[in-house]
Amino acid sequence: MGIVVVGAGLAGLSAARRLVGAGQDVVVLEARERVGGRLEGGEIAGHPIELGGTWIGEGHTAMRALVDELGLATFRTWNDAGSLLVELAGRRSLLAPRKGAVPRLNPVALADLAQGMARFDRLARSVDPGRPWSHPRSGRLDGQTFETWVRRNLRTPSGRAYFRVATEAVFSADTTDISLLHALFYAVSNGDLETLLAVDRGAQQDRVVGGAALVAERLAEGLDVRRGRPVDLVAQDASRVAVRTRDGETFSAEHVVVAVPPTLAGRLRYDPPLPAWRDQLTQRVPAGAVIKTFAAYPTPFWRDRGLNGQVASDVGPVKVTFDVSPPGGEVGVLLGFVEGGEARRWQRLDADERRSSVLACFERYLGPEAAAPTAYLEKDWTAEEFTRGCYGAFFAPGVWTGYGPVLREPVGRVHWAGAEHAVEWNGYMEGAVRSGLVTADRILAAT
Amino acid sequence: MGIVVVGAGLAGLSAARRLVGAGQDVVVLEARERVGGRLEGGEIAGHPIELGGTWIGEGHTAMRALVDELGLATFRTWNDAGSLLVELAGRRSLLAPRKGAVPRLNPVALADLAQGMARFDRLARSVDPGRPWSHPRSGRLDGQTFETWVRRNLRTPSGRAYFRVATEAVFSADTTDISLLHALFYAVSNGDLETLLAVDRGAQQDRVVGGAALVAERLAEGLDVRRGRPVDLVAQDASRVAVRTRDGETFSAEHVVVAVPPTLAGRLRYDPPLPAWRDQLTQRVPAGAVIKTFAAYPTPFWRDRGLNGQVASDVGPVKVTFDVSPPGGEVGVLLGFVEGGEARRWQRLDADERRSSVLACFERYLGPEAAAPTAYLEKDWTAEEFTRGCYGAFFAPGVWTGYGPVLREPVGRVHWAGAEHAVEWNGYMEGAVRSGLVTADRILAAT
Secondary structure, eight states: OOEEEEOOBHHHHHHHHHHHHTTOOEEEEOSSSSSBTTOOEEEETTEEEESSOOOBOTTOHHHHHHHHHTTOOEEEOSOOSSEEEEEETTEEEEEOOSTTOOOOOOHHHHHHHHHHHHHHHHHHTTSOTTOGGGSTTHHHHHTSBHHHHHHHHOOSHHHHHHHHHHHHHHHSSOTTTSBHHHHHHHHHHTSOHHHHHOSTTSTTSEEETTOTHHHHHHHHHTSOEETTOOEEEEEEOSSOEEEEETTSOEEEESEEEEOSOHHHHTTSEEESOOOHHHHHHHHTOOBOOEEEEEEEESSOGGGGGTEEEEEEESSSSEEEEEEOOOTTOSSEEEEEEEEHHHHHHHTTSOHHHHHHHHHHHHHHHHOGGGGSOSEEEEEEGGGOTTTOSSSOBOOOTTHHHHHGGGTTOOBTTEEEOSGGGOSSSTTSHHHHHHHHHHHHHHHHHHO | OOEEEEOOSHHHHHHHHHHHHTTOOEEEEOSSSSSOTTOOEEEETTEEEESSOOOBOTTOHHHHHHHHHTTOOEEEOSOOSSEEEEEETTEEEEEOOSTTOOOOOOHHHHHHHHHHHHHHHHHHTTSOTTOGGGSTTHHHHHSSBHHHHHHHHOOSHHHHHHHHHHHHHHHSSOTTTSBHHHHHHHHHHTSOHHHHHOSTTSTTSEEETTOTHHHHHHHHHTSOEEOSOOEEEEEEOSSOEEEEETTSOEEEESEEEEOSOHHHHTTSEEESOOOHHHHHHHHTOOBOOEEEEEEEESSOGGGGGTEEEEEEESSSSEEEEEEOOOTTOSSEEEEEEEEHHHHHHHTTSOHHHHHHHHHHHHHHHHOGGGGSOSEEEEEEGGGOTTTOSSSOBOOOTTHHHHHGGGTTOOBTTEEEOSGGGOSSSTTSHHHHHHHHHHHHHHHHHHO
């Protein structure tokens, strides 16, 4: 056998598919009984939903190509007939859900927010997403938290609140946690801040009919995927690499692609042990904290009320919502995100408190009908043994400049893949696929 | 059997000793063939040296008590007959090595440094080391890097350089990496910044005759320590906990004390998996990066030259040195630290480049004799599979406020210990011992 892939998420499966297409023998070892990694199909009120990764953005060409090749279809995220509700610093506004729309704030706050966004995007465009550490002022940009930048560059409570909510929504971490350089890198890797936040022409534009996990499931169909096989040891010498599963079976190969989140890649045992720089890197890129909550209703009633189901609020625990009803709108399904610090506090509540705190948010945002869903469910990605946080890893201050150059560097016969390794569309399904393809191509070029 | 301790460092051994003293059956499982964890004995030119933890500070009462009980002795770190060399912002000065001494800088820089240190210590005294997250401005203090504070509060290049070198020396991390709240917590946990940096009446005051690792070795003598037994699974139910070693043996107990560095505690497998908050905590407290380098000379020649062998410089790779000659001064042994970003760059050089870059520093600091040692050695703690960085873990921005409250919280029958868990003398041998004793007492109170 030629190559072992550890992890049957989009990155691992995409790498495996390309390698098989090039004539390689490939075995994919997956810890769970299902494929998909951070993609998982669920169901509410008889309709499919995404418990994990959901959206395909406008420029996500690799995902679009995959969807086509696998015989799947996409549909537009609901974004019509209604306004986005924004609640910032105690003030509510409704706005048209088009890209470029800004909340209706007082003129001072609006000017502040506009200059802040322009300044952020200008700075982001100066960062090379393939080499953030090479920026002429990288030490300065990576030596401060995004919170420090927000405090220094936004003057109004609303302007600051907007950046903080946006950060939670995009990074599932707080402005205090991530480095400014990481925020800039991530924005430019994904176009710009607006693209990250937008539905139409943005990162949340489309969904897969039947659920995004179908992409992973269809990808796996043509591959030799061994489910329920957690890996516990990756041993290499000059000529081979041996990958051992917890149940004691060993798979010998020329190369291995470790396609699991960085924090989990760092927990595998390696023989010889990984070099210091690689181990210290994975100690420093924790996964964000996010819980997805869903409530189903007989109809997407908010649509009749001039609301499109999208909310951005600075009052938690749910600060961001989306309408994730099935394409035909047969039932209404609302998705609420609980992220960062909110997730930490919320996950320690008991089940009743968690549910009632979420529904209280939904009710405040969309009206009294939201208090009584026909079904409710939640998915805490930080509690998943084989993920340990979503959407992805973030870089704290000092990490891009200290360890960025070794992020994508193989260690002998051990190669890395995953959404965190992507230069473009980092952190998204698109980034995962591209990262898998890049890693596969590098291996093919070397064999 | 009553209790299993994972890890035979000072924390684990101290916990085990107290538990045994209270009549409990205790087995200590140690991954390595030696005890001591971050303490390790070495030898250069026929004399013992500490490859890891070295010093006992003035207020380190638990360590002093242990040294006495174990029949060991201490001696003073060499701090006489000569000056400390300080090299900051291109300017050299010599100063008396007493606590409170400050480098001879130009008057503006001196005033700047003095106000910066006073301001830092005043702020540090407002932090409760047992509950840093409870500070009234904890969000603000933890939302910025220490570097941000240094830039805002020090105005001169020398003043900033001093804080950066001090941070590397104390945290084996850069000002860009750690949160301001962590810097403040650590200072107050260890007295104040001057105590952390000082020899006489400070954290580097005394050494153990024969080497600090003797403390761990003597502690282990009275205990049931199983060496070479890495743990791979900690499984608990309502009534027992089972700790399995890699070779498949299972030790059943009422409680387990996991006394390994946080980043390694997070890599063990737990059944049921650890709750989200605990796992996300250990993802966020990476170990610092430090390499210890040693050179031996026929005599401690610097002492005849008005130098005491202590250097603090802002030019790497070695920025901090100490005279660690044996008590009688029979030979001269110089210790040089390579830390933080310097360690990352340096460890990727080949062996000859590493050695020559260190000796070039020693020569620049102490004179031409330093270029030709009779022996040279280095110890890279980040490359150690069962440590993965020293001196200890640091807290990046957002981590104390987000996860501090769960740091010392047991998970069912699983308890935590180690220098990172100490309220007082956090990060030092003293903190490790105290943490072990506190954890043992908590278990005894519960059984």
